[in-house]
Amino acid sequence: MPRAPGQIDLAKTEAILDAAAEVFGERGLAASMEEIARRARVSKQTIYNHYGSKPELIRAIVDRRVAEITAPLLMPEAVDHPQEALAALGRSMLTAILTARGTSMLRMTVESAAEQPDLARAFFEAGPATSRRRLAEFLAMETENGRMAVDDPVLAAEFFASMVIGGHQIAQLLGVERQFTPAEIDRVAGEAAARFMKAYSA
Template sequence: MARAPGQIDVSKNEAILDAAVEVLAERGVTAPMEDIARRACVSKQTIYNHYGSKADLMRAVTARRVHEITASLEAPDAAEHPAEALADFARGMLGSILTPRSAAFMRMAMLGALEMPEVAAAIYEAGPRSTRRRLAEFLALETGAGRLACPDAQEAAEFFAGMVLGSYQTAALLGVERNLDAPAIERIATEAAARFMRAYAP
């Protein structure tokens, strides 16, 4: 089946997103699109045809990661097992910030925020804000079902994210003490979920 104008195949799209993360982690948000295109083995025009602007490309990069983090909240049995869904969500957040490439990407985005505020805003809207919004929607549904009691779901989402990330995110952004192994991540995720469930028990 022929692709619509401006549409690219999945493998090429993934190559572009991967290249964008790598190049921006190395050179920051001001890195030219030519470098991303070269790394992805596509033309610069191909990227612009599909995304339109660097801000749109960064939004897509960030949205892909958010989808991976929030997938547990959309699983078929997530609603009936909120503690497990929250623990999976926590594992995703910790895994994201502790990945050297992801941390470097966010670090460079922050460094380039003043120079390219539209790109920084796109990353924030598609990343942290979208993640918290999706979590808040899940908590609101659980509250409606009587499994949780979150009078302000958005605030509760911020509390949970803060409890999970703690100082680990700051350490990752600074490039120090990224030493959480799999058992530590598992312990933090399950404990955060358990404490949250007790705090917001109906």
């Protein structure tokens, strides 16, 4: 008997998504489907078999990223030293943002925002909004514990996240940013955590 219908090659599906994310990141959404096909070592027709159109391909890329992003966003349980927890969170945020993958995904979403507003919203919810929400909960908890004195956890969470991320995200979008060493990431996240703790000490 023949191959059952609907048996499209899953490995190719991923290869297409990877290549598309890469090319869109480099050239912007103006990148051509032909180039994506070349990069994925796949025929253009195959892309259209898997995803029906360019907008749907873009959607698929962002959706996959949203799933990736949302997963590991668990705030640590209250630990003995909230400052350490904050520094760790800061490191992971900064590391994620400085990734080429993270930047190209953001650039894509920004560019498609005018045409597909729901995509941009989903991305924002999955990334920035969720992480800040979790952080706010953490700060509220630490305040109940008496280890911090955060009167407005939502605003404070915004402050901390922003201190860590800083202008780096914008700098990445503009293509203006030297490479960061892990030591520099440590230093920024550590300083941010320390100053934040001082600003919100009980």
